[in-house]
Amino acid sequence: MKPSPFQYHRPDTVEEAAALLEELPDAELMAGNQSLSIVMSNRLANPDHIVDINGIDELAYIDSTDDAIEVGALTRHRNIDSSPVLSETYPVLSESAGQIAGPVVRNRGTIGGSIGEADPAGNYPCVLVATGGELELASADGRRTVDAADYFVAYMMTAIEENELITAVRFPRDPFPVDRTGMTFLGQKRAAQTWPTLSIACAVRVDDPAADDPVVEEARVGLANAADVPLRVADAEAAVEGDPLSEGSLEAAGEVAYDRVRPQDEMHADETYKRELSRTYTKRALTEAYDRAVQ
Structure with a gap:
């Protein structure tokens, strides 16, 4: 057709x-x-x-400041995946880009297009919600900023108006100092170029990486393909904050994730399986992010 x-x-x-x-x-x-x-x-x-909009060169860039990582809406997945700045300072973003489909898609696809589509299984929406990012939208009336938490409103529905376009995506740096933060993006797929059955974006900030038992000051957990919208699991974050990471706190965080997700059945993964994945991957991602923070 x-x-x-x-x-x-x-x-x-x-x-x-x-x-x-x-x-x-x-x-x-x-x-x-x-x-x-x-x-x-x-x-x-x-x-x-x-x-x-491929002729709008001003929309293709990656900019790092003390306050935020800003990525132009037309920036390709390949450029995000291969960015030295992102791999060193915001690896959850570069890792999420590197896990999108295959090389052909990564060479052409853009961060703005992915977030605009708002598929709850998408990688970038998950990272954006987990880190508390924001979007810049433009129309004939000017530009406005929308928090990620307010942007995704229902299944593949967003707060963008019909006469608006995404111009930039911002990820905050202030909560995530490089010397005390670990980040990771993990996903479970049936095959490399398929949509993920479930993905997770995670960040952990500790008080002192050199301490014998570094305390988790702040954690972020975002799940993709676990609900009608990308899901930040604040209660799972709270379960590990305030103490060194332990088996007990990990189990608690995993149980919260299991209870909070509202996944849809798919041909290769029913609701129960996705719930189990959410528990397993929450524990796995928090462990990996914590280990990176204390290295």
């Missing part, structure tokens, strides 16, 4: 793209085109206009 007819537009700036979204009825943005082409080819989506 082929897409239905459409008009093609290729703006050079964010302002031009926003103006087109404001003016054109039934328009869709195209970035990496890893999902849009599939739904259009199967005529599950039939937009009258395609706004191709």
Whole structure:
């Protein structure tokens, strides 16, 4: 099957793209085109206009400041995966990019497109929610910032308006000093290029890595494909905070994750199996992040 007819537009700036979204009825943005082409080819989506933003060079960048890691919406998965800055200072993000599908998808797909699609099994939404990140959205009326916790509202539904586009994604650095923080991203897949059955983004900050028993000052746990939206499990975080990581606190965190998730049955993984995975991977990710923090 082929897409239905459409008009093609290729703006050079964010302002031009926003103006087109404001003016054109039934328009869709195209970035990496890893999902849009599939739904259009199967005529599950039939937009009258395609706004191709690949010519907007200002949207492709990775910027690191004292306050945040900022990634332009058009930045490819490959560039995030291979970024030395991210691998050294925010490995949960680079590791999540490296686990997306295969090389072809990573070479073309973008962080903005992935977050815009808002699939609860996606890697970036999980990281964004776990770390307490935010998105910058642009329209003809200007720009606004939306917290990740407010952006994902239901299954593949977000707070973005039809006339808006994602311009940047920000991940906070202040809670995660490099010298006292460990991060990891883990996923369980049936095969390398399939969607994950379940994934987890995790960060652990300790008080003193050189101490005999470093205390967990703060933990972050985010699960993907465990509910209708990417899920931050605050109670699991609290279960390990305030003391050195122990078998008891890990078991408690795992039990919380098991109880909190609301996964959907799939052909190869039913709800019970995903619940068990959430418990196992929560303990595994917290252990790995803690070990990295105290190295």
